[in-house]
Amino acid sequence: xxxxxxxxxxxxxxxxxxxxxxxxxxxxxxxxxxxxxxxxxxxxxxxxxxxxxxxxxxxxxxxxxxxxxxxxxxxxxxxxxxxxxxxxxxxxxxxxxxxxxxxxxxxxxxxxxxxxxxxxxxxxxxxxxxxxxxxxxxxxxxxxxxxxxxxxxxxxxxxxxxxxxxxxxxxxxxxxxxxxxxxxxxxxxxxxxxxxxxxxxxxxxxxxxxxxxxxxxxxxxxxxxxxxxxxxxxxxxxxxxxxxxxxxxxxxxxxxxxxxxxxxxxxxxxxxxxxxxxxxxxxxxxxxxxxxxxxxxxxxxxxxxxxxxxxxxxxxxxxxxxxxxxxxxxxxxxxxxxxxxxxxxxxxxxxxxxxxxxxxxxxxxxxxxxxxxxxxxxxxxxxxxxxxxxxxxxxxxxxxxxxxxxxxxxxxxxxxxxxxxxxxxxxxxxxxxxxxxxxxxxxxxx
Ligand SMILES: Nc1ncnc2c1ncn2[C@@H]1O[C@H](COP(=O)(O)OP(=O)(O)OP(=O)(O)O)[C@@H](O)[C@H]1O
Ligand SMILES: [Mg+2]
Numbered sequence: 001x002x003x004x005x006x007x008x009x010x011x012x013x014x015x016x017x018x019x020x021x022x023x024x025x026x027x028x029x030x031x032x033x034x035x036x037x038x039x040x041x042x043x044x045x046x047x048x049x050x051x052x053x054x055x056x057x058x059x060x061x062x063x064x065x066x067x068x069x070x071x072x073x074x075x076x077x078x079x080x081x082x083x084x085x086x087x088x089x090x091x092x093x094x095x096x097x098x099x100x101x102x103x104x105x106x107x108x109x110x111x112x113x114x115x116x117x118x119x120x121x122x123x124x125x126x127x128x129x130x131x132x133x134x135x136x137x138x139x140x141x142x143x144x145x146x147x148x149x150x151x152x153x154x155x156x157x158x159x160x161x162x163x164x165x166x167x168x169x170x171x172x173x174x175x176x177x178x179x180x181x182x183x184x185x186x187x188x189x190x191x192x193x194x195x196x197x198x199x200x201x202x203x204x205x206x207x208x209x210x211x212x213x214x215x216x217x218x219x220x221x222x223x224x225x226x227x228x229x230x231x232x233x234x235x236x237x238x239x240x241x242x243x244x245x246x247x248x249x250x251x252x253x254x255x256x257x258x259x260x261x262x263x264x265x266x267x268x269x270x271x272x273x274x275x276x277x278x279x280x281x282x283x284x285x286x287x288x289x290x291x292x293x294x295x296x297x298x299x300x301x302x303x304x305x306x307x308x309x310x311x312x313x314x315x316x317x318x319x320x321x322x323x324x325x326x327x328x329x330x331x332x333x334x335x336x337x338x339x340x341x342x343x344x345x346x347x348x349x350x351x352x353x354x355x356x357x358x359x360x361x362x363x364x365x366x367x368x369x370x371x372x373x374x375x376x377x378x379x380x381x382x383x384x385x386x387x388x389x390x391x392x393x394x395x396x397x398x399x400x401x402x403x404x405x406x407x408x409x410x411x412x413x414x415x416x417x418x419x420x421x422x423x424x425x426x427x428x429x430x431x432x433x434x435x436x437x438x439x440x441x442x443x444x445x446x
Contacts, residue, residue, distance in 0.1 A: 008165040012158050023150050027143045028115075035117035036102050038065055038136045042075070043099055043121050051126045055085065065138055074114065076135040086135070093118035096133050112139045179203050183210065195221045195293055221293075228286040235283040239276060246272045270408065278410040284345055285416050292423035295339035302336055302375060303328050306368055309344060313351045320360045328368035336375055336446055342420040343444075346428065347377065349413040350440045354381040356407055357438070375446050380439040389438065391430050417442075 038061050045056040055077060065073045076086035090109060096118035097103035103118050116137040122129050179202045186198055197214045246269060253265040310326050317324050354364045358381040367378040383389070385403035393399050395418055398411040418428045426444035433439065 005166060008162050008169060011165060012162040015161070016154060016158050019154060020147065020150060024143065024147055027146050031115055031138060031140075031143065032104055032117065034065060035104070035115065035136055035138060036119075038062070038073075039102055039117055039119045039134050040099060042077070042134050042136065043119075046121065046123060046132065048123060048125050053123055053125055053130075053132070071139045071141045072112070072114075074109065074135075074137040076133075078133045078135070079130055084132075090135055090137055091116065092133075092135060096120045096135075106140075107137075109137065114139050179206060187213075195224065225290070228290050231282055231286040235279040235286075238279045242272050242276050242279070246276070273408045274410075277408050278412075281410040281412040281416065284349075285412055285419075288342060288345060288416050288420045288423070291339055291342050292419060295342060295423055297337045297424075298340055299335045299337055300340060300343065301332075302330055302334050302368065303332055305340075305343070306347070306366070306377065309347050309351060310366060312348075313355060316352075317355050317364070320355065320358070322355055322358050322360065323363045324355075324366065325363055326366045326368075330368050330370050330375070334370065334375075334446070336444060338424045338444060342423055346417040346420040346442060349417040350377075350379050350428075350442065353413055353440070354379050354438075356409070357381065357383045357403055359384045370446060373446050375444045377442040378439055379442075380433075380437055383436050383438055385436060389432055391432055394430060 038058075041058040041061040042055070045058050047054055057075075062073045062075075065071065074087045074090050076088065076090040076092075077084045078086075078092075081092075091105075091107040093103050093105045093116055095103055097120070099119050099121055101119075105116050105118075107114055107116060114137040116135055118133060118135045121132045121134060123132050124130075179200075183198070183200060183202060183206065186200060195217050197217060198210060200210070202210055249265050249268045249272065253262060253269070256262045256265060306328065307326060310324055314324065351366075358364055362382045365378070365380040367376075367380075369376050369378075383403050385401075387402050389401050389403065394401060395414050396411075397415045400409060400411040404411075414428075414430070421428045421442055421444065424444055426442065428443075429441045431439045431441065
């Protein structure tokens with residue numbers, strides 16, 4: 001902005017200086033021509049008489065010169081530096097020119113700047129050539145008045161020109177930066193998992209930037225995909241031998257006679273369960289990351305989907321004599337557009353927690369409702385624990401609560417659930433109530 005202003009100011013000042021100089025030169029040249037004509041008219045009136053010469057002053061020429069801009073006119077006719085007539089104190093031009101090409105100089109005379117024209121004129125007096133020098137001077141009122149007028153008339157014009165120039169420059173700058181800003185905004189609005197190419201109508205000049213950016217996104221996408229595939233494969237390769245270790249350990253446990261060995265084997269089985277859970281969760285996490293980038297939205301009948309999920313968890317709940325109480329006040333036909341995989345993964349992780357952390361012989365409450373254009377699932381359970389849970393940190397990856405020390409888990413469940421829900425433009429919150437109650441609320445737009 002400052003640069004634009006400076007450039008516009010520079011252009012305006014240069015235009016003003018140019019106009020001023022051209023006009024000053026034109027006025028000065030006109031004055032010189034008038035002074036030359038005045039010298040010629042004086043010479044016309046010079047004639048010799050006997051041994052002397054006479055001059056009839058051309059008053060009409062003088063009055064013409066004086067009339068322009070109310071200027072004053074001075075003259076001096078001299079012979080060999082001796083003034084014959086006119087203003088003897090009028091400063092002399094150092095080298096007077098000829099009639100055809102007089103010399104010009106400027107002096108301060110009687111407190112005024114005057115332009116003086118001087119020419120030598122050879123006059124034959126009594127057979128002898130005498131050089132008569134004619135000086136004619138004119139004040140510069142006309143030139144000064146003209147230049148003043150230019151200043152008065154042009155300065156407002158120059159200011160308007162300057163403002164118009166700044167305005168034009170601003171519009172031009174805005175036009176150039178607008179697509180760049182739109183491009184930057186599109187990037188800013190993106191979520192961390194959004195790795196689609198940017199498609200936007202842009203001016204030709206920034207097409208290379210867009211291409212490079214999309215190239216970078218493609219490389220990132222590729223790297224991410226490779227990492228996800230690697231995690232998925234690694235998890236799969238870990239789970240298969242783990243399943244073998246677990247079944248073999250169970251067999252050994254059954255056959256084992258000494259309490260010491262049995263204790264060791266139980267520890268092995270626990271570790272295997274823990275590792276197996278971690279592998280499963282890593283696999284789920286990879287899947288959620290991948291899907292979050294491009295969810296495949298389908299219409300799900302909410303009640304049906306939820307009761308199916310609840311049914312899948314009934315066996316795990318009954319192992320602990322936990323009752324799942326499922327109540328839905330949502331219309332049977334209500335549907336929701338979500339990615340089935342992401343939605344089910346989120347609900348599964350929350351249900352898994354509720355059963356896992358609930359003490360035996362308790363009840364888990366699941367409520368489904370719609371409120372303000374949103375679909376809500378509230379899953380409430382009791383938990384074992386002397387200390388209060390620190391809810392805030394639980395969404396961090398690999399973070400486990402104080403109530404989880406005896407229970408197998410990886411600490412990834414909640415973060416997986418939240419990422420899956422956020423990818424469907426929903427939200428997941430955990431609240432804690434008196435009586436060691438935890439309520440997970442999952443919200444999704446209808
Ligand atoms: N419904 C719940 N009741 C009580 N505690 C909970 C509940 N849900 C989560 N927590 C606490 O939050 C912690 C983090 O839960 P999260 O699901 O992320 O991991 P995790 O259950 O330990 O492991 P996993 O990855 O196997 O699910 C748990 O360790 C537990 O302490
Ligand atoms: Mg969990």
